[in-house]
Amino acid sequence: MSRGTRILRGARAREITARALAAVPLNYAVTSALTVLIARLLPGGGAQASIGATMLSFAIFAGLAMTAFAVRSVARLWIAFVGIALFAGVVDWMLIHWGGRL
Amino acid sequence: MKGGFRQSMAWLHTWTGLLLGWLLFAIFVTGTSAYFQEEITRWMTPEVRSVPADPASGFAGAVRWLEREAPGASEWSAYSAGKRTAGLQLYWVNGPDASADAPTEARLDGAGRKVEARETLGGWFLYRFHYDLHYINWYWARWLVGVAAMAMLVAILSGIVTHKKIIADFFLLRFGKGQRSWLDVHNVSSVLFLPFILMITYTGLVSLATHYMPWGVAANYSDQAKFVDAAFPWPAPGERAGAAPLVPVAPLVERAEHGWGVAAGSIRILNPGDRSARIIVSSAPDSSMFVRPRSITFDGVTGRQIDARDPSGAATNTESAMIGLHAGRYANMLLRVLYFLSGLAGCVMVASGLILWTVKRRARLPDPGRPHPGFRLVEKLNIAAIVGLPFGIAVYFLANRLLSLGIEGRSEQEIDAMFIAWGAIAVWAIARPARRAWIESLSAAALAFVSVPIVNALTTSRGLPASLMAGDSIFALFDIAMLVIAAGFCGAAFKVAQRDAGRAANRRMRKASPPATEVA
Amino acid sequence: MIHILLFLFAFLGFSLLCLARERHQRDLFGRKLAASTARRLRRGGSLCLLLAYPAAGSILGWGYGAVEWLGQLSVGALVTVLLLTRLSTRRSQRPTGA
Numbered sequence: 001m002s003r004g005t006r007i008l009r010g011a012r013a014r015e016i017t018a019r020a021l022a023a024v025p026l027n028y029a030v031t032s033a034l035t036v037l038i039a040r041l042l043p044g045g046g047a048q049a050s051i052g053a054t055m056l057s058f059a060i061f062a063g064l065a066m067t068a069f070a071v072r073s074v075a076r077l078w079i080a081f082v083g084i085a086l087f088a089g090v091v092d093w094m095l096i097h098w099g100g101r102l
Numbered sequence: 103m104k105g106g107f108r109q110s111m112a113w114l115h116t117w118t119g120l121l122l123g124w125l126l127f128a129i130f131v132t133g134t135s136a137y138f139q140e141e142i143t144r145w146m147t148p149e150v151r152s153v154p155a156d157p158a159s160g161f162a163g164a165v166r167w168l169e170r171e172a173p174g175a176s177e178w179s180a181y182s183a184g185k186r187t188a189g190l191q192l193y194w195v196n197g198p199d200a201s202a203d204a205p206t207e208a209r210l211d212g213a214g215r216k217v218e219a220r221e222t223l224g225g226w227f228l229y230r231f232h233y234d235l236h237y238i239n240w241y242w243a244r245w246l247v248g249v250a251a252m253a254m255l256v257a258i259l260s261g262i263v264t265h266k267k268i269i270a271d272f273f274l275l276r277f278g279k280g281q282r283s284w285l286d287v288h289n290v291s292s293v294l295f296l297p298f299i300l301m302i303t304y305t306g307l308v309s310l311a312t313h314y315m316p317w318g319v320a321a322n323y324s325d326q327a328k329f330v331d332a333a334f335p336w337p338a339p340g341e342r343a344g345a346a347p348l349v350p351v352a353p354l355v356e357r358a359e360h361g362w363g364v365a366a367g368s369i370r371i372l373n374p375g376d377r378s379a380r381i382i383v384s385s386a387p388d389s390s391m392f393v394r395p396r397s398i399t400f401d402g403v404t405g406r407q408i409d410a411r412d413p414s415g416a417a418t419n420t421e422s423a424m425i426g427l428h429a430g431r432y433a434n435m436l437l438r439v440l441y442f443l444s445g446l447a448g449c450v451m452v453a454s455g456l457i458l459w460t461v462k463r464r465a466r467l468p469d470p471g472r473p474h475p476g477f478r479l480v481e482k483l484n485i486a487a488i489v490g491l492p493f494g495i496a497v498y499f500l501a502n503r504l505l506s507l508g509i510e511g512r513s514e515q516e517i518d519a520m521f522i523a524w525g526a527i528a529v530w531a532i533a534r535p536a537r538r539a540w541i542e543s544l545s546a547a548a549l550a551f552v553s554v555p556i557v558n559a560l561t562t563s564r565g566l567p568a569s570l571m572a573g574d575s576i577f578a579l580f581d582i583a584m585l586v587i588a589a590g591f592c593g594a595a596f597k598v599a600q601r602d603a604g605r606a607a608n609r610r611m612r613k614a615s616p617p618a619t620e621v622a
Numbered sequence: 623m624i625h626i627l628l629f630l631f632a633f634l635g636f637s638l639l640c641l642a643r644e645r646h647q648r649d650l651f652g653r654k655l656a657a658s659t660a661r662r663l664r665r666g667g668s669l670c671l672l673l674a675y676p677a678a679g680s681i682l683g684w685g686y687g688a689v690e691w692l693g694q695l696s697v698g699a700l701v702t703v704l705l706l707t708r709l710s711t712r713r714s715q716r717p718t719g720a
Contacts, residue, residue, distance in 0.1 A: 031315070032315065032317040035315055035317050035318045035321070036317050036318065036320070036321040037321075038318070039317075039318040039319075039321035039322055040321055040322070042417075044415060044416065044417065045415070046322035046323060046329070046332065047322075047329065047332045047333040047415065047417075047418070048415040048416060048417040048418065049318075049321075049322060049417070050318045050319045050321060050322045050323065050329060050333075050417075051318070051333065051415075051417035051418060051420075051421050052416070052417035052420070053318040053321070054311045054312060054315050054318035054319065055308050055311060055417070055420065055421060055424070057311075057315045057318060058252070058255065058304060058307045058308070058311075058314075058315075059304075061252065062252065062255045062256050062259055065252075065256050066111065066114065066256060066259060066260060066263075069110050069111070069113070069114045070107055070110055070111065092321070096321065101321075101322055101323055101324045102322055102323050102324070102328055102329075102332070273636075273640045273643070273646060273702065273703050273706050274703075275703050275704070275706075275707045276707070277707070277711075290700070290703055294696050294699045294700050294703070295696045297692040297695075297696065298692070298693070298696065391685050391686065391689075423685075427689065432686070433689075436625050436690075437686075437689065437690050437693065440690065440693035440694070440696075440697065441693070443693075443696075443697065444693060444696060447696070447700075
């Protein structure tokens, strides 16, 4: 195997790993933060909002997982996911801190 | 990703499908069998001849039995297994003066007598396996199954996006064309049954939703117990207040059924024999697509209605309908057959996808005689997964008939037999060259399935000839199904052997002809 | 009854949709049909499939009916595919001068 091939093969493996990490564990964090947000915002009382948000979470996770492999730039992907997770996480914390839980 | 959107989705489809395909096949096979789990259990307990009973008299019989056998209990409950089985499953919570190892459950047949049958988990084991697996702690098993289900969802969605000619290729099913044929089978089984497959995957995730995503609940509740109490209240026995006779249960059940317009599915009696007794009658979960039941609470001494509960709320009802759709207990026999066929299509989809991967890759191998280890691994795993589990299930049925009754841990041994058989196929697949292993294991599966009705006839009085003559449709159809499956495996073994012989003949012809003609 | 009717709706609908496709027209008739015919076949097929739902829903209930409708569509499509495969292979095996 030439050095060039080795480098290319390594680059592809690194790209796939980066996308997989975004598509699974990072995705779980993003989806969880979004699910909490939706659960805080849905109407109908605590139980209905929690159940509704939980049911939606699987569609969100699947969609984000596919996005992780569809977008061109891995760097932008990570920045976007981390950004969403942080933003949603902060809003979640504020909503729970000021709204309280049952 | 490089290569464009559709290509990256195709790549994702291939890898999510391949890596989780073997587990998904097991989930689909056992899950599909679960649509007939009651029938399988009946076949596996041939001693039981059920007596049809209406719910009210069934529950009254259960209460009489419990008054005799568990008089000091703080709580009794009786559950009907559904419209397709007579008989009730009883549970009770023993009072403080009972010994620690006193029984807490029993099964009664339709006439109120305790069922005496061989110890077996029957079709229920296969149903439970499809989400709890076995030998693994249920917590991790459900996570594994959940990962597989999410991979399935991603595979479905990426498969839809990838298949640009989804309408153009809709009707094509070409046989005998190698890779093209396997792709056609994969397309037909997945596209034609897409509504079911998408539904079953998503509702499967929803069925265990809080196991995977507890944060939606944590967002609004500081304690999961508070959520369960709010969403699915479960009254507990109150303070005891002095002895008083329990009011007859049958009229209350009938009153509840009359009010709902559907059958009752279970009763719970809190503090029976006490002034504080409560009788909670719930509707049958299989009476509608909404699996969460309605319930009415009666005073246990006067029979007066105290409370009525109807699950309400858009999210609750959506969840209730999703679980109901997944389990399909509400379905009548025709719809149940459609569910079963759709499940089979799902199995064909997964299996053909796994095989397609090897067929495609084999064509691209630099040296087909010596494939790389990854390819060989997939080939062997395919055989172990696709033939191993069905073979194991046939052996599970055989063990049910062949293991002696009354031995200790009999039901566990039946299950062990299934996994030992499955493991044997896996070992065989590793030891033998792939092509031979396919033919040999497919033949073994055919043999195992054809043995089931034979062993049934030899070891019980309810063999196929007897059940046909007696009009015993469940036993007859089960045995016939075994024969049909055996024929299927036999046919598959023949096909593979034919293709193998054809390829071998081609190879011989090419070797025999002079090398000069090989040059194009 | 309704169950047989639903299957027939599904089978007919998919058969018409199938016949509207050029490739299958060539396989079955040996020639391409007129574009207007194809359009009519396509519309008729879609209509058949869609009308099956109100038929199912009015008799079985809208929820139950929806589930059985989709199940019957799948089976109807499958039978169409199997029949098409059978007829296409038989035709291509016939020793015609085509």
